[in-house]
Structure formats: C-alpha cells, structure tokens
Amino acid sequence: MSVCFPKLSRVAVCGGTHGNELSGVYLVRELQRCAGDGAHVNTLLCDTFVFPSPSGPISDTAPYEMIRSRELNALLGPKGSPKAVDLICDLHNTTADMGLCLIAYSDHDWICLHIFRHLQRQMPDIPMRYIHFDVSNKESYSLDSVGKHGFAIEIGPQPHGVVRSNIYTAMKFGVQHMLDWVRFFNSGTIFEGGFVDVFTMVKHIDYPRDRETRNITAAIHPQLQDRDFSLLQPEDPLFQTFSGETLRYKGKEPLYPFFINECAYYEKSIALSLARKRRVMIPAIRVDRT
Numbered sequence: 001m002s003v004c005f006p007k008l009s010r011v012a013v014c015g016g017t018h019g020n021e022l023s024g025v026y027l028v029r030e031l032q033r034c035a036g037d038g039a040h041v042n043t044l045l046c047d048t049f050v051f052p053s054p055s056g057p058i059s060d061t062a063p064y065e066m067i068r069s070r071e072l073n074a075l076l077g078p079k080g081s082p083k084a085v086d087l088i089c090d091l092h093n094t095t096a097d098m099g100l101c102l103i104a105y106s107d108h109d110w111i112c113l114h115i116f117r118h119l120q121r122q123m124p125d126i127p128m129r130y131i132h133f134d135v136s137n138k139e140s141y142s143l144d145s146v147g148k149h150g151f152a153i154e155i156g157p158q159p160h161g162v163v164r165s166n167i168y169t170a171m172k173f174g175v176q177h178m179l180d181w182v183r184f185f186n187s188g189t190i191f192e193g194g195f196v197d198v199f200t201m202v203k204h205i206d207y208p209r210d211r212e213t214r215n216i217t218a219a220i221h222p223q224l225q226d227r228d229f230s231l232l233q234p235e236d237p238l239f240q241t242f243s244g245e246t247l248r249y250k251g252k253e254p255l256y257p258f259f260i261n262e263c264a265y266y267e268k269s270i271a272l273s274l275a276r277k278r279r280v281m282i283p284a285i286r287v288d289r290t
C-alpha cells in the first residue's frame with residue numbers, strides 16, 4: 001500500500017530570505033542563469049524576512065519586509081489556498097556547525113520526509129538531519145509555510161556575509177537531488193516506506209546575562225562549541241563565564257543541541273536550541289495518477 005499525492009508541478013526555490021546568508025543568494029542566481037533546462041521549476045530570488053499573517057489591509061508606511069512578504073505571498077500562495085505552489089524550498093545558512101538540515105513545521109509531511117531520505121542516500125558524506133519545529137498551536141511565519149509542502153534547507157558552518165565553496169556546493173547538490181526527486185515522483189516512481197530520525201525542537205537556552213545591563217556574561221563552553229547534534233547529558237559543560245567559570249546543563253533529560261552559537265540569534269536571546277530525537281515511520285508514496 002502506498003499513499004498517493006497530487007503531482008508537484010510548481011516548485012519554488014528561494015534564497016536570500018535572510019539577505020546575508022550568501023549560499024542561497026548565489027545559488028538562486030545560478031539557477032536563474034541556467035533556467036531553461038528545468039522549465040517546470042520556478043526559482044525565485046526573494047529577500048524578505050518573515051511572513052506576517054497574510055490578511056488585513058497594509059499601509060504605505062509598513063516596513064519593507066512586510067510589503068515584500070505580501071508580494072511573495074501573492075506570488076507563491078496565497079497561503080492555505082489551492083493556488084499556492086506545491087513545494088517551497090527556502091535556502092538558509094547558519095554559523096553553527098550543523099551540516100545540512102531540513103527544517104519543517106510538520107513531522108508527518110511525507111513528501112518532505114521522503115525528500116530528506118533521498119538527500120541522505122545521495123549525499124552520504126554530508127551530515128544531515130531533519131528538524132521539526134512544532135508550531136501546532138501557533139501560526140508559522142516562515143516563507144516555506146506558504147506552499148502546500150515546504151521546508152528550509154539550513155547549512156553551516158558559514159559566517160553571514162561570506163560564501164564558502166564547500167557549503168555552497170553542498171547546498172547546490174542538495175537542491176539538485178531535491179529537484180531530481182520531484183522529477184522521479186512526478187513520473188510515477190514508488191518510494192518505499194521506512195524510518196527517518198526526526199529531531200523535534202524542545203526549547204531554546206539563552207546566554208547567562210547580567211540582571212541590570214542584560215549583557216551576556218558567558219560564551220558557549222569550548223567543549224560544546226561545534227558539537228551540534230552530539231547528545232548533551234545533564235551536568236555537561238554549557239557555558240564558560242568571562243571570569244572563567246564553567247556553567248553546566250541543569251536539565252534532567254539528555255537532549256540534542258543545535259544552532260549552537262548562531263550569530264543571528266544573540267538578539268533573539270538564543271544561545272542554542274535543544275531537540276529530542278524520535279524515529280518516524282514513513283509510508284510508501286507515489287503520485288496520484290487519476
């Protein structure tokens with residue numbers, strides 16, 4: 001038995017949602033330059049930040065990012081409508097040593113999970129994880145949530161404002177294998193079911209801060225830096241204060257750290273995020289031929 005899905009005829013690949021994450025910016029430009037040999041794929045260079053709720057009037061004085069996100073919602077969505085593109089892949093970079101991650105807001109979108117498994121098989125040398133942000137009670141504001149299916153590809157480590165060829169190349173192969181998978185799927189390939197490891201985000205941890213000034217008083221501990229996705233046990237070192245003291249992880253449950261020391265998250269009060277790992281059984285899928 002396999003689960004059937006409609007053909008994925010409109011796929012959008014977006015880079016530059018965060019404009020200083022340069023792998024996606026240059027990759028989308030490259031895809032646009034080569035457009036023609038993949039005519040069924042819409043690529044779009046987008047330069048917005050977050051997706052505010054796509055309803056209600058918008059004033060002339062609204063911030064640029066809000067106006068741009070309305071435009072993108074009109075182009076790729078509208079979100080939740082039959083007109084929305086079938087699949088959105090939004091390209092991001094992180095300064096954390098996370099390898100290649102697919103980040104999605106669902107842990108049961110079989111299209112996204114099958115694409116992830118295909119990438120894992122095609123790129124065995126790249127550390128790869130599927131991260132699930134559970135927003136069941138909240139609306140998600142990311143660009144990839146506008147499509148019928150969608151995810152972000154997050155690759156690091158790469159400093160913001162910098163492009164590193166190894167990271168760029170991993171992203172390029174990831175996107176090529178994703179588009180190959182869509183082609184196989186649309187032409188009737190049956191993808192067998194199986195298991196996928198899913199990292200579900202549990203919580204964020206902020207830096208220790210001075211009560212009055214709110215300045216941080218510690219950095220990520222050297223034993224934790226660049227150890228994304230190695231299990232953090234209770235009492236493992238977490239931070240080293242600027243006076244040299246080690247602060248330890250006080251949680252009761254061992255969890256997987258990621259986005260360790262991400263540059264863009266200092267202002268969001270996130271030093272790292274923690275995830276629980278789970279095995280998800282995915283069914284066989286194929287395109288709906290009717």
Ligand SMILES: [Zn+2]
Pocket residue numbers: 017018021091092093
């Ligand atoms: Zn980003």
